[in-house]
Amino acid sequence: MFRRSRPANAHGFPMPAAPAAKTDVASYLSVNNIEVIYDHVILVLKGVSLQVEEGSIVALLGANGAGKTTTLKAISNLLRAERGDVTKGTIEFMGQRVDQRTPNELVRMGVCQVMEGRHCFQHLTVEENLLTGAFTRSISRADLKADLELVYTYFPRLKERRGSQSGYTSGGEQQMTAIGRALMARPKMILLDEPSMGLAPQLVEEIFEIVRDLNTKERVSFLLAEQNTMVALRFADYGYILENGRVVMDGAAQDLAQNEDVKEFYLGLSTAGRKSFRDVKHYRRRKRWLA
Template sequence: MPAAIPTQATIGGAKGAPDPSCLLEFRNIRIVYDNAIEAIRDVSIAVPEGGIVALLGSNGAGKSTLLKAMSGILYTEEGVIENGTIRFRGEDVHHLAPDELVRRGIVQVPEGRRVFPALTIDENLQMGGYTRTAAEARDRREKVFSLFPRLFERRDQIAGYMSGGEQQMLAIGRALMTDPVLLALDEPSLGLAPLIIDRIYEVIAKLRDEMKMTVLLVEQNAQRALDIADYGYILETGRVVLDGSAKKLAANEDVQEFYLGVSNAGRKSLRDVKHYKRRKRWLS
Protein backbone atom coordinates (compact mmCIF):
# COMPACT_ATOMS: atom_id res chain seq x y z
CA MET A 1 0.00 0.00 0.00
CA PRO A 2 1.25 3.54 -0.70
CA ALA A 3 2.23 5.84 2.15
CA ALA A 4 -0.40 8.08 3.66
CA ILE A 5 -1.01 11.14 1.51
CA PRO A 6 -0.89 14.60 3.12
CA THR A 7 -3.89 16.80 2.40
CA GLN A 8 -3.82 20.40 1.22
CA ALA A 9 -3.93 21.47 4.84
CA THR A 10 -0.84 19.48 5.86
CA ILE A 11 1.51 19.91 2.89
CA GLY A 12 4.23 22.41 3.67
CA GLY A 13 4.43 22.93 7.40
CA ALA A 14 5.39 26.11 9.22
CA LYS A 15 9.06 25.61 8.41
CA GLY A 16 8.45 24.15 4.95
CA ALA A 17 10.14 20.84 5.81
CA PRO A 18 9.69 18.12 3.18
CA ASP A 19 7.34 15.29 4.07
CA PRO A 20 9.39 12.06 4.19
CA SER A 21 6.40 10.01 3.01
CA CYS A 22 6.20 11.86 -0.33
CA LEU A 23 8.13 10.99 -3.44
CA LEU A 24 7.00 14.14 -5.26
CA GLU A 25 5.57 17.37 -3.90
CA PHE A 26 4.28 20.54 -5.51
CA ARG A 27 4.49 23.11 -2.72
CA ASN A 28 2.54 26.37 -3.02
CA ILE A 29 3.20 26.52 -6.78
CA ARG A 30 2.22 29.58 -8.80
CA ILE A 31 2.76 29.46 -12.58
CA VAL A 32 2.39 32.36 -15.00
CA TYR A 33 2.49 32.38 -18.80
CA ASP A 34 3.82 35.34 -20.80
CA ASN A 35 4.26 37.40 -17.60
CA ALA A 36 0.51 37.95 -17.57
CA ILE A 37 -1.66 34.81 -17.45
CA GLU A 38 -1.88 33.03 -14.12
CA ALA A 39 -2.34 29.33 -14.89
CA ILE A 40 -1.68 27.84 -11.43
CA ARG A 41 -2.34 29.56 -8.13
CA ASP A 42 -0.89 28.35 -4.81
CA VAL A 43 -1.24 24.62 -5.53
CA SER A 44 0.16 21.95 -3.21
CA ILE A 45 0.00 18.30 -4.22
CA ALA A 46 1.66 15.24 -2.70
CA VAL A 47 2.46 12.00 -4.51
CA PRO A 48 3.57 9.14 -2.23
CA GLU A 49 5.87 6.40 -3.41
CA GLY A 50 4.14 3.34 -4.84
CA GLY A 51 0.71 4.90 -5.34
CA ILE A 52 -1.48 6.25 -8.14
CA VAL A 53 -2.53 9.87 -7.69
CA ALA A 54 -5.12 11.30 -10.09
CA LEU A 55 -5.29 14.95 -11.17
CA LEU A 56 -8.81 15.61 -12.40
CA GLY A 57 -10.45 18.62 -13.97
CA SER A 58 -11.87 20.05 -17.14
CA ASN A 59 -9.91 21.52 -20.05
CA GLY A 60 -7.91 24.55 -18.97
CA ALA A 61 -7.94 23.65 -15.27
CA GLY A 62 -4.12 23.54 -15.12
CA LYS A 63 -3.47 19.79 -15.04
CA SER A 64 -1.06 19.66 -17.99
CA THR A 65 0.66 22.83 -16.80
CA LEU A 66 1.62 21.08 -13.57
CA LEU A 67 3.09 18.17 -15.53
CA LYS A 68 5.08 20.54 -17.74
CA ALA A 69 6.45 22.25 -14.64
CA MET A 70 7.40 18.89 -13.16
CA SER A 71 9.13 17.86 -16.42
CA GLY A 72 11.05 21.14 -16.82
CA ILE A 73 9.43 22.12 -20.14
CA LEU A 74 7.39 25.18 -19.16
CA TYR A 75 9.89 27.37 -20.97
CA THR A 76 8.71 26.04 -24.33
CA GLU A 77 5.45 27.95 -23.82
CA GLU A 78 6.85 31.01 -22.01
CA GLY A 79 5.74 29.62 -18.66
CA VAL A 80 7.50 30.45 -15.38
CA ILE A 81 7.23 29.18 -11.82
CA GLU A 82 6.88 32.46 -9.94
CA ASN A 83 6.44 30.99 -6.49
CA GLY A 84 6.77 27.69 -4.68
CA THR A 85 8.88 24.61 -5.23
CA ILE A 86 8.74 21.11 -6.70
CA ARG A 87 10.49 18.50 -4.60
CA PHE A 88 11.45 14.99 -5.62
CA ARG A 89 12.86 12.65 -3.01
CA GLY A 90 13.21 15.62 -0.68
CA GLU A 91 15.24 17.79 -3.09
CA ASP A 92 14.18 20.89 -5.02
CA VAL A 93 14.12 19.93 -8.70
CA HIS A 94 12.11 22.67 -10.43
CA HIS A 95 15.32 24.35 -11.61
CA LEU A 96 16.72 21.23 -13.32
CA ALA A 97 16.86 20.63 -17.07
CA PRO A 98 14.45 18.07 -18.61
CA ASP A 99 17.19 15.50 -19.34
CA GLU A 100 18.42 15.63 -15.75
CA LEU A 101 14.89 15.10 -14.45
CA VAL A 102 14.58 12.02 -16.67
CA ARG A 103 17.86 10.67 -15.31
CA ARG A 104 16.53 11.14 -11.79
CA GLY A 105 13.48 9.08 -12.68
CA ILE A 106 10.73 11.61 -13.53
CA VAL A 107 9.24 10.63 -16.89
CA GLN A 108 6.14 11.99 -18.62
CA VAL A 109 3.97 10.53 -21.38
CA PRO A 110 2.50 13.67 -22.98
CA GLU A 111 -1.01 14.11 -24.25
CA GLY A 112 -1.34 13.13 -27.91
CA ARG A 113 1.22 10.27 -27.69
CA ARG A 114 3.89 11.92 -29.89
CA VAL A 115 5.74 8.82 -31.02
CA PHE A 116 8.47 9.08 -33.67
CA PRO A 117 6.28 8.31 -36.72
CA ALA A 118 9.08 7.50 -39.17
CA LEU A 119 10.71 4.94 -36.84
CA THR A 120 9.66 1.38 -36.13
CA ILE A 121 8.24 0.30 -32.79
CA ASP A 122 11.61 -1.24 -31.90
CA GLU A 123 13.46 1.95 -32.84
CA ASN A 124 11.07 4.06 -30.77
CA LEU A 125 11.78 1.87 -27.76
CA GLN A 126 15.52 2.14 -28.38
CA MET A 127 15.19 5.93 -28.31
CA GLY A 128 13.41 5.66 -24.96
CA GLY A 129 16.26 3.65 -23.47
CA TYR A 130 19.05 6.06 -24.41
CA THR A 131 19.90 6.81 -20.75
CA ARG A 132 20.39 3.09 -19.97
CA THR A 133 23.14 0.61 -20.73
CA ALA A 134 22.61 -1.89 -23.55
CA ALA A 135 21.91 -4.68 -21.07
CA GLU A 136 19.44 -2.54 -19.10
CA ALA A 137 17.70 -1.48 -22.30
CA ARG A 138 17.28 -5.11 -23.40
CA ASP A 139 15.77 -5.99 -20.03
CA ARG A 140 13.37 -3.04 -20.13
CA ARG A 141 12.38 -3.89 -23.70
CA GLU A 142 11.38 -7.41 -22.66
CA LYS A 143 9.26 -5.99 -19.83
CA VAL A 144 7.53 -3.59 -22.22
CA PHE A 145 6.72 -6.44 -24.60
CA SER A 146 5.33 -8.50 -21.72
CA LEU A 147 3.01 -5.62 -20.80
CA PHE A 148 2.03 -4.92 -24.41
CA PRO A 149 2.20 -8.13 -26.48
CA ARG A 150 0.80 -6.26 -29.47
CA LEU A 151 3.99 -4.16 -29.61
CA PHE A 152 6.07 -7.34 -29.78
CA GLU A 153 3.91 -8.71 -32.59
CA ARG A 154 4.38 -5.49 -34.61
CA ARG A 155 7.85 -4.48 -33.46
CA ASP A 156 9.10 -3.96 -37.05
CA GLN A 157 6.11 -1.82 -38.07
CA ILE A 158 6.50 1.91 -38.74
CA ALA A 159 4.96 3.76 -35.80
CA GLY A 160 3.20 6.32 -37.97
CA TYR A 161 0.98 3.59 -39.44
CA MET A 162 -0.20 2.30 -36.07
CA SER A 163 -3.66 2.92 -34.62
CA GLY A 164 -4.16 5.51 -31.90
CA GLY A 165 -4.38 2.83 -29.24
CA GLU A 166 -1.19 1.15 -30.42
CA GLN A 167 0.60 4.49 -30.43
CA GLN A 168 -0.52 5.10 -26.85
CA MET A 169 0.86 1.71 -25.86
CA LEU A 170 4.13 2.60 -27.60
CA ALA A 171 4.32 6.00 -25.90
CA ILE A 172 3.93 4.36 -22.49
CA GLY A 173 6.38 1.61 -23.43
CA ARG A 174 8.96 4.15 -24.60
CA ALA A 175 8.65 5.96 -21.26
CA LEU A 176 9.08 2.68 -19.37
CA MET A 177 12.36 2.09 -21.20
CA THR A 178 13.93 4.74 -18.94
CA ASP A 179 13.02 2.65 -15.86
CA PRO A 180 11.17 5.60 -14.26
CA VAL A 181 10.69 6.10 -10.55
CA LEU A 182 7.63 8.26 -11.24
CA LEU A 183 5.58 7.97 -14.42
CA ALA A 184 3.27 10.86 -15.31
CA LEU A 185 0.50 10.13 -17.83
CA ASP A 186 -1.30 13.03 -19.49
CA GLU A 187 -4.78 12.01 -20.72
CA PRO A 188 -3.88 8.40 -21.61
CA SER A 189 -7.49 7.54 -22.54
CA LEU A 190 -8.05 10.52 -24.84
CA GLY A 191 -9.59 9.51 -28.17
CA LEU A 192 -9.30 5.76 -27.61
CA ALA A 193 -11.87 3.00 -27.94
CA PRO A 194 -13.25 1.54 -24.68
CA LEU A 195 -11.50 -1.83 -25.11
CA ILE A 196 -8.15 -0.12 -25.62
CA ILE A 197 -8.76 2.09 -22.58
CA ASP A 198 -9.43 -1.06 -20.55
CA ARG A 199 -6.04 -2.48 -21.58
CA ILE A 200 -4.21 0.78 -20.87
CA TYR A 201 -5.73 1.01 -17.40
CA GLU A 202 -4.95 -2.63 -16.66
CA VAL A 203 -1.31 -1.86 -17.39
CA ILE A 204 -1.35 1.29 -15.21
CA ALA A 205 -2.70 -0.73 -12.28
CA LYS A 206 -0.08 -3.43 -12.92
CA LEU A 207 2.71 -0.82 -12.84
CA ARG A 208 1.70 0.02 -9.29
CA ASP A 209 0.72 -3.41 -8.02
CA GLU A 210 3.44 -5.58 -9.57
CA MET A 211 6.25 -3.19 -10.45
CA LYS A 212 5.78 -0.87 -7.43
CA MET A 213 5.92 2.17 -9.70
CA THR A 214 4.53 5.56 -8.70
CA VAL A 215 2.03 7.03 -11.17
CA LEU A 216 0.71 10.58 -11.52
CA LEU A 217 -2.39 10.30 -13.69
CA VAL A 218 -3.91 13.35 -15.39
CA GLU A 219 -7.38 12.67 -16.75
CA GLN A 220 -10.67 14.22 -17.80
CA ASN A 221 -12.20 10.74 -17.61
CA ALA A 222 -12.75 10.95 -13.86
CA GLN A 223 -14.57 7.64 -13.53
CA ARG A 224 -11.73 5.60 -15.03
CA ALA A 225 -9.09 7.44 -13.04
CA LEU A 226 -10.89 7.08 -9.70
CA ASP A 227 -11.45 3.37 -10.36
CA ILE A 228 -7.71 2.68 -10.02
CA ALA A 229 -6.29 5.70 -8.14
CA ASP A 230 -5.43 5.74 -4.45
CA TYR A 231 -5.93 9.48 -4.06
CA GLY A 232 -7.16 12.36 -6.19
CA TYR A 233 -7.06 16.13 -6.57
CA ILE A 234 -9.62 18.15 -8.50
CA LEU A 235 -8.44 21.35 -10.17
CA GLU A 236 -10.58 24.28 -11.27
CA THR A 237 -9.12 27.40 -12.88
CA GLY A 238 -5.64 26.71 -11.56
CA ARG A 239 -6.59 25.84 -7.98
CA VAL A 240 -7.13 22.63 -6.05
CA VAL A 241 -10.78 22.77 -5.01
CA LEU A 242 -11.16 19.27 -3.62
CA ASP A 243 -8.92 16.36 -2.65
CA GLY A 244 -9.29 13.04 -0.90
CA SER A 245 -9.06 9.29 -1.32
CA ALA A 246 -10.38 7.97 -4.62
CA LYS A 247 -13.27 6.25 -2.85
CA LYS A 248 -14.18 9.46 -1.01
CA LEU A 249 -14.13 11.54 -4.19
CA ALA A 250 -16.17 8.98 -6.12
CA ALA A 251 -18.82 9.10 -3.37
CA ASN A 252 -18.89 12.90 -3.22
CA GLU A 253 -22.18 14.30 -4.58
CA ASP A 254 -20.50 17.28 -6.27
CA VAL A 255 -17.96 15.01 -7.99
CA GLN A 256 -20.73 12.66 -9.07
CA GLU A 257 -22.72 15.55 -10.52
CA PHE A 258 -19.98 17.58 -12.16
CA TYR A 259 -17.43 14.93 -13.16
CA LEU A 260 -19.20 11.57 -13.27
CA GLY A 261 -22.41 12.92 -14.81
CA VAL A 262 -24.63 11.43 -12.11
CA SER A 263 -27.08 13.15 -9.75
CA ASN A 264 -30.01 12.18 -7.57
CA ALA A 265 -32.19 12.83 -10.60
CA GLY A 266 -30.15 10.46 -12.73
CA ARG A 267 -27.44 10.89 -15.34
CA LYS A 268 -27.10 14.37 -16.84
CA SER A 269 -24.91 16.24 -19.28
CA LEU A 270 -22.20 18.55 -18.01
CA ARG A 271 -23.68 21.18 -20.31
CA ASP A 272 -26.67 21.28 -17.98
CA VAL A 273 -24.54 22.33 -15.03
CA LYS A 274 -24.11 26.04 -14.35
CA HIS A 275 -20.47 27.03 -13.89
CA TYR A 276 -21.26 29.58 -11.19
CA LYS A 277 -22.92 26.85 -9.12
CA ARG A 278 -19.68 24.86 -9.09
CA ARG A 279 -17.66 27.89 -8.09
CA LYS A 280 -20.15 28.82 -5.38
CA ARG A 281 -19.93 25.38 -3.81
CA TRP A 282 -16.15 24.96 -3.87
CA LEU A 283 -14.54 28.37 -4.07
CA SER A 284 -16.74 30.60 -1.96
Protein backbone atom coordinates in the same frame (compact mmCIF):
# COMPACT_ATOMS: atom_id res chain seq x y z
CA MET B 1 0.58 42.96 -10.98
CA PHE B 2 -0.96 39.54 -11.50
CA ARG B 3 -0.52 38.63 -7.90
CA ARG B 4 -3.68 40.56 -7.22
CA SER B 5 -5.78 37.71 -8.52
CA ARG B 6 -4.21 35.29 -6.08
CA PRO B 7 -6.01 34.14 -2.94
CA ALA B 8 -5.45 35.87 0.36
CA ASN B 9 -2.74 33.54 1.61
CA ALA B 10 -0.40 34.82 -1.07
CA HIS B 11 -0.13 38.11 0.73
CA GLY B 12 1.79 36.84 3.66
CA PHE B 13 -0.99 35.24 5.61
CA PRO B 14 -0.14 31.85 7.05
CA MET B 15 -0.91 28.92 4.81
CA PRO B 16 -3.97 26.86 5.67
CA ALA B 17 -3.09 23.95 7.89
CA ALA B 18 -4.07 21.11 5.59
CA PRO B 19 -1.16 21.02 3.10
CA ALA B 20 1.36 21.71 5.84
CA ALA B 21 0.15 18.76 7.84
CA LYS B 22 0.56 16.46 4.87
CA THR B 23 4.18 17.41 4.23
CA ASP B 24 5.12 16.03 7.65
CA VAL B 25 5.27 12.63 6.04
CA ALA B 26 8.27 12.81 3.72
CA SER B 27 6.58 12.62 0.36
CA TYR B 28 8.03 11.01 -2.71
CA LEU B 29 6.95 13.85 -4.93
CA SER B 30 5.68 17.02 -3.44
CA VAL B 31 4.52 20.10 -5.23
CA ASN B 32 4.28 23.06 -2.90
CA ASN B 33 2.09 25.99 -3.80
CA ILE B 34 3.44 26.52 -7.31
CA GLU B 35 2.47 29.33 -9.59
CA VAL B 36 3.04 29.05 -13.34
CA ILE B 37 3.08 31.91 -15.78
CA TYR B 38 3.22 31.47 -19.54
CA ASP B 39 4.85 34.08 -21.74
CA HIS B 40 5.37 36.33 -18.69
CA VAL B 41 1.70 37.30 -18.69
CA ILE B 42 -0.69 34.38 -18.51
CA LEU B 43 -1.15 33.04 -15.00
CA VAL B 44 -2.19 29.43 -15.31
CA LEU B 45 -1.52 27.80 -11.95
CA LYS B 46 -2.41 29.90 -8.93
CA GLY B 47 -0.85 27.97 -6.09
CA VAL B 48 -1.14 24.24 -6.63
CA SER B 49 0.05 21.83 -3.94
CA LEU B 50 -0.03 18.08 -4.15
CA GLN B 51 1.74 14.99 -2.86
CA VAL B 52 2.42 11.62 -4.39
CA GLU B 53 3.48 8.81 -2.10
CA GLU B 54 5.92 6.19 -3.24
CA GLY B 55 4.24 3.37 -5.13
CA SER B 56 0.88 5.06 -5.44
CA ILE B 57 -1.32 6.14 -8.32
CA VAL B 58 -2.58 9.66 -7.97
CA ALA B 59 -5.16 11.15 -10.28
CA LEU B 60 -5.28 14.79 -11.24
CA LEU B 61 -8.81 15.60 -12.33
CA GLY B 62 -10.57 18.58 -13.74
CA ALA B 63 -12.10 20.10 -16.83
CA ASN B 64 -10.36 21.48 -19.89
CA GLY B 65 -7.96 24.27 -19.05
CA ALA B 66 -8.02 23.57 -15.33
CA GLY B 67 -4.24 23.27 -15.29
CA LYS B 68 -3.67 19.50 -15.23
CA THR B 69 -1.22 19.40 -18.11
CA THR B 70 0.56 22.50 -16.88
CA THR B 71 1.02 20.90 -13.47
CA LEU B 72 2.59 17.81 -15.03
CA LYS B 73 4.80 19.90 -17.28
CA ALA B 74 5.90 22.00 -14.34
CA ILE B 75 7.08 18.83 -12.62
CA SER B 76 8.85 17.39 -15.68
CA ASN B 77 10.04 20.88 -16.57
CA LEU B 78 8.86 20.71 -20.15
CA LEU B 79 7.32 24.11 -19.43
CA ARG B 80 10.42 26.00 -20.45
CA ALA B 81 10.11 24.78 -24.02
CA GLU B 82 6.69 26.41 -24.10
CA ARG B 83 7.80 29.65 -22.52
CA GLY B 84 6.21 28.78 -19.24
CA ASP B 85 7.90 29.33 -15.93
CA VAL B 86 7.39 28.30 -12.33
CA THR B 87 7.48 31.69 -10.63
CA LYS B 88 6.57 30.64 -7.10
CA GLY B 89 6.62 27.59 -4.94
CA THR B 90 8.83 24.51 -4.97
CA ILE B 91 8.81 21.03 -6.38
CA GLU B 92 10.62 18.25 -4.56
CA PHE B 93 11.29 14.71 -5.65
CA MET B 94 12.79 12.27 -3.15
CA GLY B 95 13.73 15.16 -0.93
CA GLN B 96 15.54 17.16 -3.60
CA ARG B 97 14.48 20.43 -5.18
CA VAL B 98 13.83 19.72 -8.84
CA ASP B 99 12.14 22.84 -10.15
CA GLN B 100 15.31 24.15 -11.79
CA ARG B 101 16.42 20.83 -13.29
CA THR B 102 16.35 20.18 -17.03
CA PRO B 103 14.06 17.45 -18.38
CA ASN B 104 17.18 15.41 -19.11
CA GLU B 105 18.25 15.53 -15.45
CA LEU B 106 14.74 14.69 -14.32
CA VAL B 107 14.57 11.63 -16.54
CA ARG B 108 17.90 10.54 -15.09
CA MET B 109 16.45 10.99 -11.61
CA GLY B 110 13.52 8.82 -12.60
CA VAL B 111 10.72 11.21 -13.47
CA CYS B 112 9.39 10.69 -16.96
CA GLN B 113 6.42 12.29 -18.65
CA VAL B 114 4.15 10.66 -21.20
CA MET B 115 2.62 13.58 -23.02
CA GLU B 116 -0.95 14.15 -23.99
CA GLY B 117 -1.64 13.03 -27.54
CA ARG B 118 1.06 10.34 -27.39
CA HIS B 119 3.77 12.23 -29.28
CA CYS B 120 5.44 9.18 -30.76
CA PHE B 121 8.31 9.69 -33.14
CA GLN B 122 6.21 9.10 -36.23
CA HIS B 123 8.95 8.19 -38.68
CA LEU B 124 10.75 5.85 -36.31
CA THR B 125 9.64 2.27 -35.94
CA VAL B 126 7.89 1.18 -32.77
CA GLU B 127 11.06 -0.51 -31.56
CA GLU B 128 13.22 2.53 -32.34
CA ASN B 129 10.73 4.62 -30.40
CA LEU B 130 11.18 2.36 -27.41
CA LEU B 131 14.96 2.50 -27.76
CA THR B 132 15.00 6.30 -27.69
CA GLY B 133 13.43 6.00 -24.25
CA ALA B 134 16.66 4.52 -22.96
CA PHE B 135 18.70 7.47 -24.23
CA THR B 136 19.68 8.68 -20.79
CA ARG B 137 20.95 5.29 -19.67
CA SER B 138 24.32 4.09 -20.83
CA ILE B 139 23.75 0.36 -20.77
CA SER B 140 24.97 -2.61 -22.72
CA ARG B 141 23.20 -3.99 -25.77
CA ALA B 142 22.17 -7.08 -23.81
CA ASP B 143 20.56 -5.03 -21.03
CA LEU B 144 18.82 -2.93 -23.62
CA LYS B 145 17.42 -6.05 -25.21
CA ALA B 146 16.28 -7.38 -21.85
CA ASP B 147 14.47 -4.11 -21.15
CA LEU B 148 12.83 -4.23 -24.55
CA GLU B 149 11.56 -7.72 -23.79
CA LEU B 150 10.22 -6.52 -20.47
CA VAL B 151 8.24 -3.79 -22.22
CA TYR B 152 6.99 -6.35 -24.73
CA THR B 153 5.69 -8.56 -21.93
CA TYR B 154 3.48 -5.71 -20.78
CA PHE B 155 2.56 -4.69 -24.31
CA PRO B 156 2.58 -7.86 -26.43
CA ARG B 157 0.89 -5.96 -29.21
CA LEU B 158 3.94 -3.75 -29.62
CA LYS B 159 6.08 -6.78 -30.26
CA GLU B 160 3.93 -7.68 -33.23
CA ARG B 161 4.27 -4.19 -34.61
CA ARG B 162 7.88 -3.57 -33.64
CA GLY B 163 8.97 -2.96 -37.26
CA SER B 164 6.16 -0.61 -38.32
CA GLN B 165 6.61 3.12 -38.50
CA SER B 166 4.84 4.31 -35.43
CA GLY B 167 2.96 7.01 -37.34
CA TYR B 168 1.02 4.24 -39.05
CA THR B 169 0.03 2.37 -35.89
CA SER B 170 -3.34 2.82 -34.21
CA GLY B 171 -4.06 5.31 -31.44
CA GLY B 172 -4.02 2.60 -28.79
CA GLU B 173 -0.74 1.22 -30.05
CA GLN B 174 0.74 4.71 -30.04
CA GLN B 175 -0.34 5.21 -26.44
CA MET B 176 1.30 1.91 -25.58
CA THR B 177 4.43 2.94 -27.47
CA ALA B 178 4.53 6.20 -25.53
CA ILE B 179 4.18 4.46 -22.17
CA GLY B 180 6.64 1.74 -23.19
CA ARG B 181 9.11 4.40 -24.28
CA ALA B 182 8.90 6.02 -20.87
CA LEU B 183 9.39 2.63 -19.22
CA MET B 184 12.65 2.16 -21.10
CA ALA B 185 14.08 4.98 -18.99
CA ARG B 186 13.45 2.78 -15.92
CA PRO B 187 11.49 5.54 -14.23
CA LYS B 188 10.51 5.71 -10.59
CA MET B 189 7.58 7.88 -11.47
CA ILE B 190 5.61 8.40 -14.66
CA LEU B 191 3.62 11.54 -15.28
CA LEU B 192 0.86 10.29 -17.50
CA ASP B 193 -1.15 12.92 -19.32
CA GLU B 194 -4.60 12.04 -20.60
CA PRO B 195 -3.97 8.39 -21.50
CA SER B 196 -7.59 7.85 -22.46
CA MET B 197 -7.68 10.60 -25.07
CA GLY B 198 -9.27 9.46 -28.30
CA LEU B 199 -9.37 5.79 -27.35
CA ALA B 200 -12.27 3.36 -27.34
CA PRO B 201 -13.56 2.54 -23.83
CA GLN B 202 -12.28 -1.01 -24.08
CA LEU B 203 -8.78 0.21 -24.89
CA VAL B 204 -8.93 2.76 -22.09
CA GLU B 205 -9.66 -0.08 -19.72
CA GLU B 206 -6.75 -2.10 -21.15
CA ILE B 207 -4.31 0.80 -20.79
CA PHE B 208 -5.37 1.44 -17.19
CA GLU B 209 -5.04 -2.25 -16.34
CA ILE B 210 -1.46 -2.12 -17.60
CA VAL B 211 -0.82 1.03 -15.58
CA ARG B 212 -2.03 -0.79 -12.48
CA ASP B 213 0.16 -3.78 -13.35
CA LEU B 214 3.21 -1.57 -13.77
CA ASN B 215 2.40 0.05 -10.48
CA THR B 216 2.20 -3.18 -8.53
CA LYS B 217 4.88 -5.23 -10.30
CA GLU B 218 7.46 -2.64 -11.31
CA ARG B 219 6.77 -0.30 -8.40
CA VAL B 220 6.35 2.70 -10.68
CA SER B 221 4.41 5.56 -9.10
CA PHE B 222 1.98 7.38 -11.33
CA LEU B 223 0.63 10.88 -11.40
CA LEU B 224 -2.01 10.88 -14.06
CA ALA B 225 -4.07 13.70 -15.45
CA GLU B 226 -7.44 12.59 -16.70
CA GLN B 227 -10.70 14.00 -17.87
CA ASN B 228 -12.27 10.59 -17.67
CA THR B 229 -12.97 10.95 -13.96
CA MET B 230 -14.86 7.70 -13.52
CA VAL B 231 -12.08 5.46 -14.85
CA ALA B 232 -9.31 7.45 -13.22
CA LEU B 233 -10.88 7.25 -9.75
CA ARG B 234 -11.43 3.53 -10.15
CA PHE B 235 -7.72 2.89 -10.67
CA ALA B 236 -6.17 5.62 -8.53
CA ASP B 237 -5.43 5.63 -4.80
CA TYR B 238 -5.80 9.33 -4.30
CA GLY B 239 -7.21 12.21 -6.31
CA TYR B 240 -6.88 15.95 -6.66
CA ILE B 241 -9.45 18.08 -8.40
CA LEU B 242 -8.24 21.19 -10.16
CA GLU B 243 -10.35 24.09 -11.19
CA ASN B 244 -9.05 27.31 -12.70
CA GLY B 245 -5.49 26.60 -11.69
CA ARG B 246 -6.24 25.73 -8.06
CA VAL B 247 -6.75 22.52 -6.17
CA VAL B 248 -10.35 22.71 -5.01
CA MET B 249 -10.66 19.29 -3.48
CA ASP B 250 -8.60 16.24 -2.70
CA GLY B 251 -9.08 12.92 -1.01
CA ALA B 252 -8.83 9.17 -1.29
CA ALA B 253 -10.13 7.98 -4.64
CA GLN B 254 -13.09 6.07 -3.14
CA ASP B 255 -14.14 9.09 -1.09
CA LEU B 256 -14.00 11.34 -4.11
CA ALA B 257 -16.01 8.87 -6.15
CA GLN B 258 -18.68 8.93 -3.40
CA ASN B 259 -18.69 12.70 -3.03
CA GLU B 260 -21.97 14.26 -4.15
CA ASP B 261 -20.40 17.29 -5.79
CA VAL B 262 -17.86 15.23 -7.69
CA LYS B 263 -20.62 12.92 -8.79
CA GLU B 264 -22.64 15.77 -10.07
CA PHE B 265 -19.95 17.96 -11.62
CA TYR B 266 -17.70 15.33 -13.13
CA LEU B 267 -19.63 12.12 -13.34
CA GLY B 268 -22.94 13.63 -14.35
CA LEU B 269 -24.77 11.69 -11.66
CA SER B 270 -27.01 13.12 -9.01
CA THR B 271 -29.30 11.80 -6.34
CA ALA B 272 -32.22 13.84 -7.60
CA GLY B 273 -32.38 11.82 -10.79
CA ARG B 274 -32.51 13.45 -14.20
CA LYS B 275 -33.04 17.17 -14.16
CA SER B 276 -34.11 19.48 -16.89
CA PHE B 277 -31.25 21.29 -18.57
CA ARG B 278 -32.50 24.65 -17.32
CA ASP B 279 -32.43 23.50 -13.70
CA VAL B 280 -28.96 22.17 -13.97
CA LYS B 281 -27.69 25.38 -15.41
CA HIS B 282 -29.34 27.40 -12.69
CA TYR B 283 -28.11 25.13 -9.96
CA ARG B 284 -24.57 25.12 -11.28
CA ARG B 285 -24.46 28.86 -11.45
CA ARG B 286 -25.26 29.17 -7.78
CA LYS B 287 -23.19 26.31 -6.50
CA ARG B 288 -19.54 26.60 -7.36
CA TRP B 289 -16.48 25.73 -5.37
CA LEU B 290 -14.97 29.03 -6.34
CA ALA B 291 -17.35 31.90 -6.14
